[in-house]
Amino acid sequence: MSVSPYQQNRLAWLVVLLLFIGSVLNYVNRAVLGVLMPQIRRELVLTNTDYGLAVNAFLTLYMVFYVVGGRLADRLGCRRSFTLTIIFWSVANLLHAFARGLRSLCFFRALLGMGEGGYYPAAIRGAAEWFPVENRAKAVALLLCGLSVGALLTPPMVAWIAIHHGWRASFLATGALGFLLVPPWLMLHRRVKQIYGTADPAPAFRQEEKGALPEENLSLLEVLKRRKYWCLLMARALSDAAWSFFLFWMPGYFQEVRGFDLRMVGRWLWIPYFSADVGALGGAWVSSMLIQRGLGLNRSRKSVLIPSAALAALGGLVYFLPGPFLALAMASVALFGHLSWASNIHTVISEITPPKHLAVLYGITGAAGTLLGAASQPLIGRSVDLAGYAPAFIGVGVAYALALVLLLGAGKIERIRRIPPPSTPHPALRSAL
Known part of the structure; x- marks a missing residue:
């Protein structure tokens, strides 16, 4: 099926818009613990050292799965990698509401790091797949804006939920947000499949690959x-x-x-x-x-x-x-x-x-x-x-x-x-x- 440049460009920006929302939710889920830590520390009887251990559990697995997630995105493509990672980290964030001590908190933080670490390689691949070089930086910039938008939204939103419903409800609410993003993501790619005949057309990406010389396929x-x-x-x-x-x-x-x-x-x-x-x-x-x-x-x-x-x-x-x-x-x-x-x-x-x-x-x-x-x-x-x-x-x-x-x-x-x-x-x- 012939696809006009306007239609392809529109689909590309819709993909990146959903990836941007994913970036916002990624940072919100990451930042909830820092906003609520005084309340959590009191209830779970944790020290500042304990808090540091929980942060390290997140960062260590985040670092590892940044690489693992990159390999996953190369194998599965942006569509499936995005779906898997956002469901994984949303479940991990929900589980924080059931923390009963340091061990369970560290375990849930590690799970969150696994899911969130795999997201950005998939998102960057999505930008590379859908955008030619002259517009790619704009797409990446929108993804990065998600970080600071998340930083702006998290404190007032999480504080309001915690004041009215308790800190555990904050994890439940922010974790649930990720599941709301999955249906529009899958619906968009169903539309993409109707137009291109495949859910992973990668228009700009495929064009670059077709123009590449065989000797450029380095290991x-x-x-x-x-x-x-x-x-x-x-x-x-x-x-x-x-x-x-x-x-x-x-x-x-x-x-x-x-x-x-x-x-x-x-x-x-x-x-x-x-x-x-x-x-x-x-x-x-x-x-x-x-x-x-x-x-x-x-x-x-x-x-x-x-x-x-x-x-x-x-x-x-x-x-x-x-x-x-x-x-x-x-x-x-x-x-x-x-x-x-x-x-x-x-x-x-x-x-x-x-x-x-x-x-x-x-x-x-x-x-x-x-x-x-x-x-x-x-x-x-x-x-x-x-x-x-x-x-x-x-x-x-x-x-x-x-x-x-x-x-x-x-x-x-x-x-x-x-x-x-x-x-x-x-x-x-x-x-x-």
């Missing part, structure tokens, strides 16, 4: 040997670790150092995360516009990535600025830069890797970022206890500076290809040698 091991991939992996991992600082430590910093109370936190601290959303969409739009104008993939992406990393590095100055609102403004600039950077660096990973390994390689980069972010948390806590927040903010600035160096060290942004063997000399030349 996974061959890609893992390339400096380009490892430079971009470490660049993303460093920026992910810095982002985790802004997510988990910035609210406490503004309360402990800048004098914000909870009312001020609710009134003002949404601004940096809103700025991050604007950065994600703006960075994606600019790089896509440059590609459409013929600037080329490498120059278009780097024209956004380089200034974005520079803006994000300004986050290191937040601690040293006078007045809480000037610090808040600088944090907003830094988070704008970070998600502008992230919307493009995530896309670049999909653009340099062979299509058949896209999800698993994206999963490895995500696992590296999660590992570095998790490892940095106790170091941040120790440095805050001993020397305040200054070293942590300086570390944020250094992380983005190193990420920028690694980006430049990766060389040209282009698909990783097999290095051709040296050409065989002409027989006359061989005899002369």
Whole structure:
């Protein structure tokens, strides 16, 4: 059946819209425990150390299943991987309502990490499958906006449910939301099947694969040997670790150092995360516009990535600025830069890797970022206890500076290809040698 470009584009954006909602729910489910931890700690008689064990249970399995989920997405495709992961993490989140102590809480957190870790490789594969290169960063940016939208929604929503119905009801309600997303996802792909004859047509993805030369179908091991991939992996991992600082430590910093109370936190601290959303969409739009104008993939992406990393590095100055609102403004600039950077660096990973390994390689980069972010948390806590927040903010600035160096060290942004063997000399030349 012939499909018009308008119809294909409409279906692609519907797919990404549902993936965006999945990203929002993914973060909401992840963040419920942090919002409710004081109440849970009192009822289950847990210490702060116990809470740390529960967080580590989540992060460890999240990291592992970022890679496993990538392999699953490569084998099953976005449609089935999305369905499996969202059902799995929704059930895991529901089970938190039945926690009776540390062991059960850690077990349920580990299950949640398994489900959530497998989601983003499937989502990124979906963006790569449905969008050509000039629009792919916009799709990835929308997925990343789901994180900060989830960060905006979780505290008021979860607090309201807990106040009126108890903390266990918060897990039941937020877990149930995931099941509401599965029917429209399956209905959309039923419509896709009616149009294309298959539920996994992957229009843009298939076009790229058809145009690929046989020698470009590299093995996974061959890609893992390339400096380009490892430079971009470490660049993303460093920026992910810095982002985790802004997510988990910035609210406490503004309360402990800048004098914000909870009312001020609710009134003002949404601004940096809103700025991050604007950065994600703006960075994606600019790089896509440059590609459409013929600037080329490498120059278009780097024209956004380089200034974005520079803006994000300004986050290191937040601690040293006078007045809480000037610090808040600088944090907003830094988070704008970070998600502008992230919307493009995530896309670049999909653009340099062979299509058949896209999800698993994206999963490895995500696992590296999660590992570095998790490892940095106790170091941040120790440095805050001993020397305040200054070293942590300086570390944020250094992380983005190193990420920028690694980006430049990766060389040209282009698909990783097999290095051709040296050409065989002409027989006359061989005899002369």
